[in-house]
Amino acid sequence: MSSVLLKMEGISKGFPGVQALSKIQLELRAGETLALVGENGAGKSTLMKVLTGIYQRDEGKIIYQGNEIEVPNTKAAQDLGISxxxxxxxxxxxxxxxxxxFIGREPRKGFGLFLDEKELNQKAQALFERIQVKLDPKEYVSELSVAKQQMVEIAKALSFNSKVLIMDEPTAALTDSEIDTLFEIIKKLKADGVGIVYISHRMEELKRITDRITVMRDGEYIGTVDTKETTIDNIISMMVGRQIYNTTSPIVDSGNNEVVLDVKNLNRGKKLIDINFQLKKGEILGFAGLMGAGRTEVARAIFGADPIDSGEIYIxxxxVNIKSPSDAVNHGIGYLSEDRKRFGLLVNMDVKSNIAIASMKDFxxxxxxxxxxKxxxxxxEMVDKLKVKTPTIDQEIRLLSGGNQQKVVIGKWLTRDSDILIFDEPTRGxxxxAKGEIYKLLNQLASQGKSIIMISSELPEVIRMSHRVIVMCEGRITGELTAENTSQEAIMTYATQREEISR
Amino acid sequence: MNPELDNTEAVKKKIRLPIRSGALQQVLAFASLIVLILFFSLASPNFFQFSNIVGILLSTSVIGILALGVTFVIITGGIDLSVGTAMTLCSVMTGVFITFWGFPTPLGVVLGILFGAFAGFLSGLAVAKMKIPPFIATLAVMMIAKGLALVISGTKPIYFSDTPEFSQIALGTIIPGLAIPNAVWIFLIMAIFGYIVLSKTVIGRYTFALGSNEEATRLSGVNVNRWKIIIYSIAGLFTGVAGVLMASRLNSAQPALGLGYELEAIAAVVIGGTSLSGGKGTMIGTVIGALIMSVLTNGLRILSVPQEWQTVVVGIVIILAVYADILRRQKA
Incomplete structure (x- = not known):
């Protein structure tokens, strides 16, 4: 068994009115990947912020490489090798x-007056070779994919000679092949003796990449288990403190319902090419595809958030002529963005204002x-109906958990009485x-006659929820699958069908 | 050990303590105002006199009304640099309507105010439709207004000598026997008007929504361009009122005046706790902020502090006010 690298004991942290952490313990060994899991609000992030000096603990000890340490700020954490x-x-x-x-640590020349770009690029190159990632030091970050940017972050963390590396949901925005690459890097780091704390909501990943799993719930330490000796069900029940119910409700047949939305020959530059599809009343239509396939662009085009070059939309x-989101809303379309904080929520405002904002005409x-x-x-009514966990409707929305924020956004569109709802990654983060509750809600809405477009990168989610699945690749629709013949393999085949093959 | 908290219980506990952040801020600003008044009252017997207090209120009225208008724009996350010179342009236009063209005074006043709304409308158009950043758009309007005020007036003051009733707008006393000039009442009325629009109407709701998250507001189906133009126009309406009031107080439209007023107005808004990053702010805060600035200048003058030093002190107060706000936010 490898040596203990880091130990946190009896860590408590309170904020005015709430005990975020009470007597948490955590042990990280050199060369292992430790998963840190728990529902949103369990205190994972707070604990990691205590470790990296963003927050100061109220009590408890941090022992690092055998010595008790203080972490007054993030700089101190970096100097210690905690990133x-x-x-x-x-x-x-x-x-x-x-x-x-190397921001803030740029190599200098000429008595420290000038930057030494050459040395800078050489140092970066050496670093990439050491951790074996393929990156060009001179490329601009804005040109990189999210996955590549993440590798830059990892390289940056390692340039501090980090012994402890904390990753918060590193795969949230990655495609499967990018995840494979990330996991390769993690394996190399482990071999070098780096201890990795891995925070994730994706259960299937934990099995693949972690050695041990520490579970937190409501600011308390629940337990640590060896990944090999546990089941996903066991972890989930530790996390939620109860058995989760099976959420799949029978899919109502919507095959013969009337078409509510008919999209014809939608084009937008190279992002959308000849998009044609129909959405029926009471149907959940899944949109699958890899990152960047153009699914979000379809949603934004229908919703009038981005201009289109050509195409017709029938409701x-x-x-109908949709030129702006306000036109789309007037035609009964609602859009729930994948990035709630940026595109969905009025973060500083309260729950009731967020519910009312799309329907101010009625108020x-x-x-x-x-x-x-009113x-x-x-x-x-909405809060009760959707079972939003909030003390009052005057609560600021940013204080709610991700699942409850999502419910509020759903409530916003239900208040507007939208008939067509476009969900972009409804369960991200x-x-x-709470995922189970969102699924249940989607099913309920569909059975009440709402029509739903669900964009999702989680294949099991798409397969479980959808009546039909449309698969996209590089801006085109490459396939359509009915509920009976949908499988992960079928979706992936279409999702990787590039132009050369299909034409 | 801690008793196991149900999830909802934990959430419930969280909210109980923070008093609505806006309210706390007002209390803080109000307390500073009281402290200042107490300090100057003790330092000089001339300060807490009825006539001096009325003087403070009178000198607050114009800047205060400008600040009320700017508050709307700042809460949307924008800024309005044009209010100072636009105010002057409104003064000049009122002079043109009444003195040059001989319009009846009430009509001239209404047109002067509407002219302000029009200037705001143009700023709003530039910001919303042409997507020019508010700082630049209103900087341009500031320069245009300054130039036009000089051109239209022929660089000379326009006097309201034929219409003695015009000066009564600001300086008359509507309540007989109470020596409080109308300008003060107009300030009060505009403050109440601003408060109502900001807190009770749909316009106010969208003002906060825009400042809180403009893109999310747009994606909620709100026609953000239209509302932005409306909000800038309302700010312009306040500018128009300030312009008429200024002209009435001086019984003349002074075309060279006005530059720098916009910064004092913004300072009052900021001291009153409205966040320059948008989404947060109150009208009451702005009123208190404007009063703090006037009390300071007036008090320092009574204590014979030279004028150049008064400006220095106001600058320091701005830093302290905003810093106190930042400190408080970090704790929360």
Whole structure:
């Protein structure tokens, strides 16, 4: 058994009014990958922020390489060799790869007055060779895919000679092949004796890449298990503290329902090429494909968020002209973005304002005043109906968990009485327990006659939820599958069908 | 050990403590205002006199009304640099309508105010439709307004000598026997108007929504361009009122005046706790902010502090006010 690299004991951290962590322990060995799991709000991030000096603990000890340490700030953590790769990448888009990695530590020449770009690029190149990643030091970060940017972050972390590397949901934005590459890098790092704390919601990954799993719930330490000796079901029940119910409800047949949305020959530059599809009443239509296949672009084009070059959209058989999101909303379309914080939520505003924002017309008196009481009543109804966990409807939305934020966004569109709902990655960043509730909600909505487009990168999710699945690759629709003949293999075949093969 | 908390329980606990952040901020600003008043009252017997207090209120009125308008724009996450010179242009236009063209005073006043709304409308158009960043768009409008004010007036003041009732708008006393000039009441009315629009109407809701997350607001189906133009126009309406008031107080439209007023207005908004990054702010805060600035200048003058030093002190107060706000936010 390898040596213990880092030990956190009895860590507690309180914020005014809430105990975020109470007596947490964590042990990381050299050369292992330790998964840290728990529902959103379990305290994983807080614990890692304590470790990296962003927060200060109220009590407890951190023992690192045999010595008790203090971590007053992130600089101190870096100096000790503790680095974290955050979920949101923190790179300067207009600087090159090498400039990003050595930011603040640039090699100088000429009595320290000038930057030594050559040395900088050489140092970066040497670093890439050491960890065996393929990156060009001189390339601009804005030109890189998310996966490549993540590798830059990893390289940056390792350039501090990190012994402890914390990864927060590193695969959230990666495709399967990119995940494979990431896992290769992780294996190499392990062989070099680096200890990795791996935070993820994706259960199947834990089995592949981690050695041990530490589970947290509601700010408390639940337990640590060897990955080999446990089951995913066991981990999930540790996380949620209950057995999760089977959420698959029988799919209602919608095959003969009328078409509510008919998209014909939609084109937008190279992003969308000849998009044709129909959506029926009460149907859940899955959109599958790899990252960058153009699924989000389809959604944004239909919703009027991006301009289109050509194409026709029919709603209930009528040709409509959608030039802006407000046109789309008036035609009964609602869009739930994959990036809730940027595109879905009014982060500083309260739950009721977020529910009402798309429907202010209904909450406006003839003189322009808001009908505050009506807003309150409707918002409360939505909160009850969707079982949003919030103390009151006056709570600021940013204080809710991901799953509950998502429910509020759903509530916004239900309040607007939208008939066509486009869900873009509806369960991204949402914990397992809440995922089940979102699925249940989607099924309910469909059986009530709402029509749903569901874009998702999680194949099991697409397969389980959809009546039909449309698969895209490089801006084109490459296949359509009905519920009976959908399988992960079939989807992947279409999803990788590049132009040369299909034509 | 900690008792096991149900998830909802934990959430419930979380919210109980933070008093609505806006409210706390107002309390803080209000407390500073009281402290300042107490300090100057103790330092000089001349400060807390009825006539001096009325003087402070009178000198707050124009800047205060400008600040109320700018508050809307700042909450959307924008900025309006044009209000100072646009105010002057409104003064000049009011002079043109009443003195040059001989319009009846009430009509001239209404047109002068609407002219302000029109200037705001143009800024809004540049920001919303042409996608020019608010700083640049309103900087341009500031220069255009400054130039036009000089061109239209022929660089000379326009006097309201034929219409003695015009000066009564600002300086008359509507309540007989109470020596409080109308300008003060107009400030109060505009503050209440601003408060109502910001907190009770759909416009106010969209003002906060735009500042909180413009893209999410757009994707909620809100016609953000239209509302932005409306909000800038409302800010312009306040500018128009300030312009008429300024002209009335001086009984003349002074075309060279006005530059720098926009910065004082922005300072008042910021001292009042409105965040320059948008999404947060109150009208009451702005009123208090404007009062703090006037009390400071007035008090320092009474204590015979030279004018150049007064400016230095106001600058320091701005830093302290914003820093206190930042400190408080970090704790929360």
């Amino acid at each position: 974290m790769i955050h979920q949101e990448l923190n790179l300067a888009q207009d600087l090159t790869v090498a400039q990003n990695i 209930n058989g009528e040709l 406006r008196s003839s003189t322009g005043f808001t009908k505050e009481n 807003v309150k009543i409707i918002a409360q 949402i914990d397992v327990g």
